[in-house]
Amino acid sequence: MTLRELLQLPSTNNKPIITVPLTLGPAEKFGPFTQKLQQQNPDMVEWRADYIADSFSQAVMWQQVKLGAQNELAQKDVSVMTEAKMLAEIDNAKQEFEANWPVMNQQIIKELIGTVFDSIGEFPVILTYRTTAQGGQGEMSAVEYATFVVTALYSGYPFAAVDIEYSLDELLRQKIIDAAHKVGIPVILSYHDFNITPKNSAAIILDMAKQSADIIKLAVMSQSEKDTQYLLDVTKSVAASISQPLITMSMGDFGKRSRIEGYHYGSEMTFAVLDGTRLSAPGQLTVIDLARAWQQE
Numbered sequence: 001m002t003l004r005e006l007l008q009l010p011s012t013n014n015k016p017i018i019t020v021p022l023t024l025g026p027a028e029k030f031g032p033f034t035q036k037l038q039q040q041n042p043d044m045v046e047w048r049a050d051y052i053a054d055s056f057s058q059a060v061m062w063q064q065v066k067l068g069a070q071n072e073l074a075q076k077d078v079s080v081m082t083e084a085k086m087l088a089e090i091d092n093a094k095q096e097f098e099a100n101w102p103v104m105n106q107q108i109i110k111e112l113i114g115t116v117f118d119s120i121g122e123f124p125v126i127l128t129y130r131t132t133a134q135g136g137q138g139e140m141s142a143v144e145y146a147t148f149v150v151t152a153l154y155s156g157y158p159f160a161a162v163d164i165e166y167s168l169d170e171l172l173r174q175k176i177i178d179a180a181h182k183v184g185i186p187v188i189l190s191y192h193d194f195n196i197t198p199k200n201s202a203a204i205i206l207d208m209a210k211q212s213a214d215i216i217k218l219a220v221m222s223q224s225e226k227d228t229q230y231l232l233d234v235t236k237s238v239a240a241s242i243s244q245p246l247i248t249m250s251m252g253d254f255g256k257r258s259r260i261e262g263y264h265y266g267s268e269m270t271f272a273v274l275d276g277t278r279l280s281a282p283g284q285l286t287v288i289d290l291a292r293a294w295q296q297e
């Protein structure tokens, strides 16, 4: 089965799936992104939740509640004794907040996802949260991260796929895979190396293909034309020998070629940006650049 078929995307040409990362933070508006998205019309959007979700974490939300209560108190004209008593009460309220957090967290995550789906309309969405250790922006612990992703999967919103990193703790990884499969969402198992192109890239892909994931992705840093050609050759040599669709790319300037030509070697998706300022990985081209390069093939 091709990746297009698996993700139920219409097939308009023989080109790979173009996915645009959505990397908006909490203070940013969706409008300009949505407008460009509709103009440029890629196949999919990858919601990089790590750019925004931490702003709604338990610690951040408690700080907001606490600050609100403290500000209210500061405006009241109360004695030192009363103030001390009320401050102690705020601290007690923390326990109540913690007890209520799981339900609040579910509601917050659902609202956040609702905003994303409302903003990008009909475009299929890949859910990705990547921690700083995995090359992303997220600061959640592995457990918080897994809770976030599983909650998002169970939110009822129809994600087209979920992306998880191969380096994630195996038990947590399986928990996410099981949750995704329960609600019929395909899993992209990803491997990133932001420094080099590992010499054993083929073995890494074959190893990942043994896991119960539906799509395999490898993104590695290219430091030379040779690295990029190696990655393309590896892609060609393993794409047919694994049962899942494969996505590969060389990151960095040397790797740009792989984002254009990868599909000739068996990579079925390429990531591109709507404008040159919002890269989610080094070396990404714009959708317009990609189209131009394909016209010249």
Ligand SMILES: O=C1C[C@@](O)(C(=O)O)C[C@@H](O)[C@@H]1O
Binding pocket: 021, 046, 048, 128, 163, 190, 217, 219, 249, 251, 271, 280, 281, 282, 284
């Ligand atoms: O895994 C990938 C590929 C990527 O790292 C790239 O190099 O284009 C960009 C990420 O947003 C995405 O999750």
